[in-house]
Amino acid sequence: LEQEFLKLRDLPPETTDGHRVCLMGNVEFAEEIPTLKGHGGEGVGLYRTEMLYMNRRGLPDEEEQYLAYAAIAEKMAPLPVTIRTLDVGGDKLATDLHLEDEMNPAMGLRAIRLSLRKPEVFKTQLRAILRAGARGKVRIFFPMISGVEEVRTAKAILEEAKRELSAEGIPFDEAMEVGIMIEVPSAVVIADILALEVDFFSVGTNDLIQYSLAIDRTNEHLAHLYQPLHPAVLRSLRMVVEAAHAAGIRACMCGEMAGEARYLPILLGLGFDELSMTGVSIPRVKKVLRRAARADAELLVAKALTFSSAAEVEAYLSSEISARF
Ligand code: PEP
Ligand code: MG
Numbered sequence: 001l002e003q004e005f006l007k008l009r010d011l012p013p014e015t016t017d018g019h020r021v022c023l024m025g026n027v028e029f030a031e032e033i034p035t036l037k038g039h040g041g042e043g044v045g046l047y048r049t050e051m052l053y054m055n056r057r058g059l060p061d062e063e064e065q066y067l068a069y070a071a072i073a074e075k076m077a078p079l080p081v082t083i084r085t086l087d088v089g090g091d092k093l094a095t096d097l098h099l100e101d102e103m104n105p106a107m108g109l110r111a112i113r114l115s116l117r118k119p120e121v122f123k124t125q126l127r128a129i130l131r132a133g134a135r136g137k138v139r140i141f142f143p144m145i146s147g148v149e150e151v152r153t154a155k156a157i158l159e160e161a162k163r164e165l166s167a168e169g170i171p172f173d174e175a176m177e178v179g180i181m182i183e184v185p186s187a188v189v190i191a192d193i194l195a196l197e198v199d200f201f202s203v204g205t206n207d208l209i210q211y212s213l214a215i216d217r218t219n220e221h222l223a224h225l226y227q228p229l230h231p232a233v234l235r236s237l238r239m240v241v242e243a244a245h246a247a248g249i250r251a252c253m254c255g256e257m258a259g260e261a262r263y264l265p266i267l268l269g270l271g272f273d274e275l276s277m278t279g280v281s282i283p284r285v286k287k288v289l290r291r292a293a294r295a296d297a298e299l300l301v302a303k304a305l306t307f308s309s310a311a312e313v314e315a316y317l318s319s320e321i322s323a324r325f
Contacts, residue, residue, distance in 0.1 A: 045276020133173025
């Protein structure tokens with residue numbers, strides 16, 4: 001099996017009818033880059049920055065963050081590294097940002113909400129990310145966006161960080177691509193509005209499923225209700241891809257769903273441009289991708305969207321996978 005995966009590493013992530021889907025990695029540490037490359041990853045689709053802030057006293061300063069981000073950017077160059085700004089709160093451990101106990105942490109002061117509440121802490125991170133962009137191909141994106149004001153405010157602070165760096169004569173990437181996570185149902189519903197503000201979307205299915213179905217992603221008693229193939233989820237994914245493409249921006253996915261080879265025909269048929277997953281999942285997903293025809297996948301999705309429950313979609317998908325994918 002490993003042998004087969006090694007061979008796959010250098011083959012293009014392309015369907016039998018010549019359609020490419022970029023397969024990238026989710027990483028937390030620069031040390032993971034060799035494994036990601038070894039599995040054929042074409043970049044980092046999600047770099048989670050939480051680790052830098054957790055299990056410590058105080059907050060990482062600009063220089064410490066810059067060194068961490070630049071290390072990843074350099075190791076991956078010329079391929080892109082997509083850096084997500086701090087996404088603490090919810091099921092992620094608290095940090096020295098002094099989060100108070102909240103009744104509903106998943107719906108609390110977390111992710112971009114926390115960053116916008118602490119603009120100086122946020123700007124320090126933005127400066128470090130912008131500077132890392134001078135050392136490799138870096139893209140930036142914001143987690144848990146629920147409305148357009150959050151995107152606009154975050155972008156305004158990013159512009160402020162750029163002006164500061166320019167004035168100080170510090171090198172950075174002036175033209176860095178900016179994206180947002182789509183992981184809150186309101187962002188799905190206004191995806192057409194949000195698409196006008198950014199260069200790419202990245203769907204976080206872990207949270208999007210949690211919030212769409214009101215199923216705590218960490219509650220084992222509800223695991224059976226956590227359904228990636230729920231018609232509400234499939235319709236949401238379709239809306240997001242359509243809104244992205246109508247605006248001429250890329251539709252990416254970095255939630256766990258992207259790394260499940262059995263969902264590949266669905267994600268291909270929906271039209272996702274990039275899928276980001278743990279590095280070791282890439283060969284399995286690529287194998288399914290290389291055997292699939294995009295035209296078949298589009299038909300599969302059209303049919304899948306006619307079913308009324310996850311179980312029906314699941315049954316249909318299983319029969320199609322054995323027949324055609
Ligand atoms: C997601 O929500 O799908 C995601 C990729 O982000 P995280 O798992 O870090 O919340
Ligand atoms: Mg998330």
